Amino acid sequence: MTVGILDYDAGNLTSVENALRHLGHHWVLSGNPEDLKNTDSLIFPGDGHAATSMDNLKARGLDRLLADFAAQGRPILGICVGSQIVLDSSEEGEATCLGLVPGLCRRLPGGQGLKVPHMGWNSVHFETEHPLMAGVPQDSSFYFVHSYYTEPAASVTVLGTTDHGIRFVVGFLKDTLATWQFHPEKSGPAGLKLVENFLRWRP
Amino acid sequence: MLQKRVIVCLDVKEGRTTKGVKFQNNIDLGDPVEMAEAYYHQGVDELVFYDITASAEKRGIMIDVVxxxxxRIFIPFCVGGGLATAEDIKAVILAGAEKVSLNSQAVKNPDLIRQGAKMYGSQSIVLGMDALADPTMPSGYRVVINGGRTPTELDALAWARQAHKLGAGEIVLNSIDADGTKAGYELPLTKLISEALPIPVVASGGAGTPEHLRAVLQEGSADAALVASMVHYGTYTLKQIKDYLAGRGVSVRR
Incomplete structure (x- = not known):
């Protein structure tokens, strides 16, 4: 089984590769859809700006690759900005996003001594039971760095939530597309377990 | 809610961890990679590595350490010390560091902050600032560089604000007065900078007991606290520190 990692100038992917190496899993890192189209699943990472990320994805034809994987029921894991731009739109840069999952992405309100970006470790409450979270204790902490949060439509399964002034969704699932707002690859043993669960997932 | 971070700092000289008081009398503490892995398994939230290698030609050793x-560790870590160009920042980030810390070189060339933030985002660019109490400065603190040896004309608060505007996403604030004393962090300085800036502030310098961390995280409004000798010498474990903090109402990752 091989997992593809989307490379589209979305920040540094060394930590994702290091996590997969540690877990003993094969991967293909590429920005070319031809290199990725035959992988079993995709990891869709992201750091940075939603509108810029969309431009970079489209320029490489990776938006179509993601749509194909979703339509064919092959697993996709969106991480950080990757979890945001699978939705319909984002307030960041007024971006029209991939529309693979109904919903939108809003700016964190902050205020009252709350700093934005939301950066650091925060505990995540799992809102459902699912193989993707198997073996990970409830309310484990994960590492976040983001200024916008996801608001999927009510029809979407919420995997987890956290609190930073408001309670918001930090993971959701639609068919074979799952997301985490935090960085599981930088979140210690609990985060690595989430990555491992995704790699083993056979929906 | 967002948890307060406990960060372990390792000073690395030519590939070995060292510790000195006020940047002098360095003692060999071991292999930074093995130490990083041990702290990772003890539940440290983040690590900072400062390369204090004196000679430029031996700097490549640090990239290999990174x-x-x-x-081997799957948490964020930051690397600082001598990073002077965009290429230096790139080399450290591509080797796998989450963040770089810019200190003296950012004072000499503030545009380095902007360049780094443009390449990798503000979350990856940390301003390292050494401050010394000085009643002649507007905020009461003067920025010093070159490991505390060289005073500058910069006011600590003004420089923190400028660095934030240039794109720094976090500040590691080191009190030269408190550094190495184990008598506690400098609370007024930390509170001043942390409450004035919209980005996280990591308190550094002076940690000797878990109570010192509690004080700077609560009264000093710090978002994170840096420790070095109190864990390097085995005086306290990270678990002891976090248990103490959690028992006194500080939200920490367990």
Whole structure:
């Protein structure tokens, strides 16, 4: 089984590769859809700006690759900005996003001594039971760095939530597309377990 | 809610961890990669590595340390010390560090902050600032560089604000007065900078007991606290520190 990692100038992917190496899993890192189209699943990472990320994805034809994987029921894991731009739109840069999952992405309100970006470790409450979270204790902490949060439509399964002034969704699932707002690859043993669960997932 | 971070700092000289008081009398503490892995398994929230290698030609050793650390620990870590160009920043980030810390070189060339933030985002660019109490400065603190040896004309608060505007996403604030004393962090300085800036502030310098961390995280409004000798010498474990903090109402990752 091989997992593809989307490379589209979305920040540094060394930590994702290091996590997969540690877990003993094969991967293909590429920005070319031809290199990725035959992988079993995709990891869709992201750091940075939603509108810029969309431009970079489209320029490489990776938006179509993601749509194909979703339509064919092959697993996709969106991480950080990757979890945001699978939705319909984002307030960041007024971006029209991939529309693979109904919903939108809003700016964190902050205020009252709350700093934005939301950066650091925060505990995540799992809102459902699912193989993707198997073996990970409830309310484990994960590492976040983001200024916008996801608001999927009510029809979407919420995997987890956290609190930073408001309670918001930090993971959701639609068919074979799952997301985490935090960085599981930088979140210690609990985060690595989430990555491992995704790699083993056979929906 | 967002948890307060406990960060362990390792000073690395020519590939070995060292510790000195006020940047002098360095003592060998061990292999930074093995130490990083041990702290990772003890539940440290983040690590900072400062390369204090004196000679430029031996700096490449640090990139190898960064690469090996990144393959063995899966939490964010920051690397600082002597990074003077965009190429230096790139080398450290591509080796697997989450963040770089810019200190003296950012004072000499503030545009380095902007360049770094443009390449990798503000979350990856940390301003390292050494401050010394000085009643002649507007905020009461003067920025010093070169490991505390060289005073500058910069006011600590003004420089923190400028660095934030240039794109720094976090500040590691080191009190030269408190550094190495184990008598506690400098609370007024930390509170001043942390409450004035919209980005996280990591308190550094002076940690000797878990109570010192509690004080700077609560009264000093710090978002994170840096420790070094109190854990390097085994005086306290990270678990002891976090248990103490959690028992006194500080939200920490357990």
């Amino acid at each position: 690469r090996r650390v990144a393959q």
